[in-house]
Amino acid sequence: MKLLSEVALPQYPIQLDHQSPILMMGSCFTENIGQLLEKYLFPVCVNPFGVTYNPLSVKKGLEALIQKEAYGPDDLDLYNDLWLSFNHDTGYSSIEQSEALERINRDFRNAKEMLHRAGTLFITWGTAWIYRFNPTGEVVCNCHKIPASQFSRSRLTTREIIREYEDFLPRLFEFNPKLRIVHTVSPVRHWKDGAHGNQLSKSTLLLAGEALNESFSDRFFYFPSYEIVMDELRDYRFYADDLLHISNQATSYIWERFGQAFIHEDSQKIIGELEPLLKMFGHRPLVPEGEAYGKMSQTRDEKLRNLKNKYPGIQWAKLIKK
Numbered sequence: 055m056k057l058l059s060e061v062a063l064p065q066y067p068i069q070l071d072h073q074s075p076i077l078m079m080g081s082c083f084t085e086n087i088g089q090l091l092e093k094y095l096f097p098v099c100v101n102p103f104g105v106t107y108n109p110l111s112v113k114k115g116l117e118a119l120i121q122k123e124a125y126g127p128d129d130l131d132l133y134n135d136l137w138l139s140f141n142h143d144t145g146y147s148s149i150e151q152s153e154a155l156e157r158i159n160r161d162f163r164n165a166k167e168m169l170h171r172a173g174t175l176f177i178t179w180g181t182a183w184i185y186r187f188n189p190t191g192e193v194v195c196n197c198h199k200i201p202a203s204q205f206s207r208s209r210l211t212t213r214e215i216i217r218e219y220e221d222f223l224p225r226l227f228e229f230n231p232k233l234r235i236v237h238t239v240s241p242v243r244h245w246k247d248g249a250h251g252n253q254l255s256k257s258t259l260l261l262a263g264e265a266l267n268e269s270f271s272d273r274f275f276y277f278p279s280y281e282i283v284m285d286e287l288r289d290y291r292f293y294a295d296d297l298l299h300i301s302n303q304a305t306s307y308i309w310e311r312f313g314q315a316f317i318h319e320d321s322q323k324i325i326g327e328l329e330p331l332l333k334m335f336g337h338r339p340l341v342p343e344g345e346a347y348g349k350m351s352q353t354r355d356e357k358l359r360n361l362k363n364k365y366p367g368i369q370w371a372k373l374i375k376k
Contacts, residue, residue, distance in 0.1 A: 080178030102165030104143025
């Protein structure tokens with residue numbers, strides 16, 4: 055008996071392993087999958103500008119990575135005693151200008167170096183709606199709680215997105231000739247404009263991505279995360295309490311499908327071997343000085359040594375920092 059409509063996945067010419075540099079940019083769905091790649095020690099850089107929802111802001115961040123060497127004081131604005139960047143989300147803001155720039159440039163430098171090396175770039179678009187800052191006309195990544203009267207809101211057309219990316223992608227591929235892009239549309243609902251408005255926005259993103267896939271068929275691919283949630287997981291038990299974001303269970307399922315599509319079988323095996331070690335590192339003892347925790351720590355450290363010897367190329371420092 056068939057109990058769900060399984061979304062077919064194409065054969066992608068991409069196989070990620072633990073030596074594959076990966077850059078991920080876009081909406082909070084990118085964060086969910088990116089954090090799992092980080093958890094399992096893949097060399098990945100996730101959202102160096104923070105969560106970015108619309109296609110133009112994703113493109114703007116990528117352009118900055120190609121063109122800029124660093125962000126400086128002229129790239130920041132001051133509002134309510136906070137120094138902020140309209141290219142970044144609120145996590146990069148600070149009351150100290152130097153601290154804001156340090157946060158921005160730390161992640162920027164890492165992402166710029168990763169974009170040079172990466173074989174795969176994952177981009178997730180969440181909405182076709184954009185906000186422009188009225189004094190400058192620039193599209194912003196985040197409005198930073200500045201009054202809405204300072205912004206103009208509009209929905210991108212499919213043609214506008216296609217035109218922006220058809221002009222930009224050749225420059226991106228020149229910057230990194232081996233780069234391939236996987237495009238996804240976030241399954242998170244944007245309910246501000248209602249059910250129909252959400253569908254119009256998502257449809258715009260899907261149509262634009264399809265056109266880019268046709269134009270750059272050997273470099274630009276689509277992973278159907280949106281369709282997996284809409285068709286395979288069509289039940290509110292797969293959503294968080296707000297009924298808009300997806301639940302941890304749904305994220306785990308999409309991660310499983312993601313792994314089937316992109317992760318090399320050797321790295322799938324490594325993930326399985328890492329799982330018990332990660333649980334040990336995540337354990338919080340009731341009695342840290344107790345004998346039981348001491349024995350567990352010894353077992354954990356021995357398992358870590360064995361895996362480090364078995365897989366010396368993995369970025370073990372990420373785990374040890376935890």
